[in-house]
Amino acid sequence: RSSALAGLERASAPELGPRFERWRMLGAAADTTTGLWRGPATAGRGDAGPAAPWVVIILGGIGTDERAALLVPDSLPVGVLAVSWPWKDTRRMGRLEFLARVPAMREALLRTPACIATGLEAVRRASPGARVALLGASLGVPQTTAAAAIARPDAMVLVDGAADLERLLRSEVARTVGGAGGA
Numbered sequence: 001r002s003s004a005l006a007g008l009e010r011a012s013a014p015e016l017g018p019r020f021e022r023w024r025m026l027g028a029a030a031d032t033t034t035g036l037w038r039g040p041a042t043a044g045r046g047d048a049g050p051a052a053p054w055v056v057i058i059l060g061g062i063g064t065d066e067r068a069a070l071l072v073p074d075s076l077p078v079g080v081l082a083v084s085w086p087w088k089d090t091r092r093m094g095r096l097e098f099l100a101r102v103p104a105m106r107e108a109l110l111r112t113p114a115c116i117a118t119g120l121e122a123v124r125r126a127s128p129g130a131r132v133a134l135l136g137a138s139l140g141v142p143q144t145t146a147a148a149a150i151a152r153p154d155a156m157v158l159v160d161g162a163a164d165l166e167r168l169l170r171s172e173v174a175r176t177v178g179g180a181g182g183a
Helices: 065-069 095-126 138-151 165-177
Strands: 005-012 020-027 032-038 054-059 078-083 131-137 155-159
Touching: 005 095, 020 095, 032 065, 032 095, 054 065, 054 095, 054 138, 065 078, 078 095, 095 131, 095 138, 095 165, 131 138, 138 155
Parallel strands: 054 078, 054 131, 131 155
Antiparallel strands: 005 020, 020 032, 032 078
């Protein structure tokens, strides 16, 4: 489900702190991946310095973009790209609305590894020569694992905070549709 990177749009995001940018990665098939970039720390060098020796691409839980970018300490000379999930619609919905949106949610879930691969391609263009690690945290672990087959990272880190997937899904469905049966 992935397409080649056709363009990268970068917009400064100083409200989030120094070195933050919002990225829009445009695919050749008119698909768009979004993410939050934080450049590597360059303290003491007086300039931007060379490209980061390492860049970490992170996928966390749904809606965790800005928090995921903060997983890597700001003081490290490591670039960070927190890739956004492709699901942009609401997470709060009634039962019938939830059932009606299941096909679209499934499609977004299946498209997520391609979004990570697009992020990797954008990072390689923006930071030539950098080594790239994929980091899947919590609900981002399965998609990051799947992305490794198409993205070819230099390293991969998996932080599985949602080991009980059945309990997590039951809780999320109950929260979303407002019914009983939560964890």
